[in-house]
Amino acid sequence: MRRLTLPAMLLPALGNVGIAYIAPLIVAKLVGRIADDDGIGLRATLPYVLAFTVVLLLAEALWRIGLHCLNRLDALGIEHLYVIGLDELFAKDASFFHDNFAGSLTKRVLSFASRFEEFVDTLTFNIMGSLIPLLFGSVVLWRYEPLLVVGLLTMITVTALCVAPLIRRRQALVDQREAAIARVSGHVADSLMNMDTVRAFAAEESEAAEHRSRVAASRRLTLLSWDYGNLRIDTLVAPLSVATNALGLLLAVTLSRGGHGVEAVVVAFTYYTNATRIMFEFNQIYRRLESSMTEAAQFTELLHSPPTVLDPASPDPLPTRAASLRFERITFAHGPGAPLFEDLDLAVPGGAKIGLVGRSGGGKTTLTRLLLRMTDLDAGRILIGGQDISRLRQADLRGLIAYVPQDPAMFHRTLRDNIAFARPDATDAEIRRAAEAAHVTEFADALPEGFETMVGERGIKLSGGQRQRVALARAILRDAPILLLDEATSALDSESELLVQEALWRLMEERTALVVAHRLSTVAGMDRLVVLDRGRIVEQGTHEELLASEGAYAKLWRHQSGGFLTDSPTDDGALDDGAARADVN
Ligand SMILES: Nc1ncnc2c1ncn2[C@@H]1O[C@H](COP(=O)(O)OP(=O)(O)OP(=O)(O)O)[C@@H](O)[C@H]1O
């Protein structure tokens, strides 16, 4: 890429020198000859015409070669930025993605890259393409009369100084305009992503009205910034440019009297005309650079906050299999304000199956995400197999855990790819086995394209229960020593849950499992149940112990079993349907 930069930047500028300054110089010389000697024949003019043609052809060739290099520079630069843009985003914490819309991130990361083209083009065509010819023109003019150069450069400088404050004022207008455009795109993305909700609440009209008002606001601000460019800035530049041209003509005519002849008049006139064009470009150059810089800044701003969840410089090796878990006096707050967990202790022996229950918002999901180190603790430690998870490489840590999130999202890929995501090197047979265990095959085989069916954006073409089964298949395929299930079977009907649960119990053998469930029957058969309420562990024990102690768990259980205490859980951990009817919330 570096090899391309110099020719890409210089050649078009040199082409401009040929077209706008050397070719007119030849014409001026010819005109000078004609004026001196009015009998000049065709033969004598021929070398001028030839030189004129060669210069123009050469200039065109320089342009073509320059553009060839520039195209490659642009394309490679864009590719490079696309790649590092996403790399940077992948390095971000989970919390970053909670605070930033996926839609606006997508726009930012893509326009960050594509604005590179605008930036380089402006640099090449407008800046280098104007300055180098201006330099050349100044040298030539100097040889006729230094005063011509002084006049031209003074006028250009004066114009630049006059326009600069106006351009800066326009910057504020452009910022407002960009913010308004961002509000439009943010709303469009939000509406489209929630289309079903919009439909269900018959909110199309109100959403469209909101869109119209945002678009109108953006139109007002856009016009304001454009008008400022056209009416304020260019109305100042125009007379200055005319004055410069007139000055050039005046100087040239004076010179011709002093003995420089017609040649100087023609050169001065054309050079002034060409050079004053740059005056109108100040605004445009500024606008282009500014808009590409604004876009780039919007993206790099995001990168400023460095990720907080980092791999240690010298990570510890992995703990042994069937690891024990230990939350040791952990304190954690989601943001400023009172912490959700304060000095929380929880120990899970290796191979134990723990059910995590409790009211909504109690912190169950947060606890699972802390174990995955999606976010770091404020105080305390989490140990796996006796090793502090912050001392492990994040990839190693997460490799120990098969996780089914509360709201399993799908990729817009095939069913097969969605399952294989857990282990890309899995064979078809392994994927099939996992899919069978999670009862995915039951519905997958009925789909027109089976496992090759695309599941739609975020898995929209699957039912909630089907999505959960795919997520479970993923966890089964992952084959990790720790199983972390957050409401993994909540969307299944009792009958499918019973079937899936069998598979899960098999999977949990010889593994440590932390299972979050609202439907208590799901976890009633676990080795130990932990009741979490507002970030505190309020009770622990087996199902029977907790029922006997008549505490929070017993109350929840009675709610769910319709006010009757039913039988204790059956061997495989699931209760009969009567006990598993309703969720707590
Ligand atoms: N990303 C976040 N930023 C700020 N607060 C959060 C975030 N995620 C969760 N919370 C807050 O933390 C608390 C615990 O949430 P959490 O999701 O852990 O509860 P939960 O026990 O899993 O609830 P549920 O049973 O409804 O899934 C809630 O009060 C919630 O509002």
Ligand SMILES: [Mg+2]
């Ligand atoms: Mg939760």
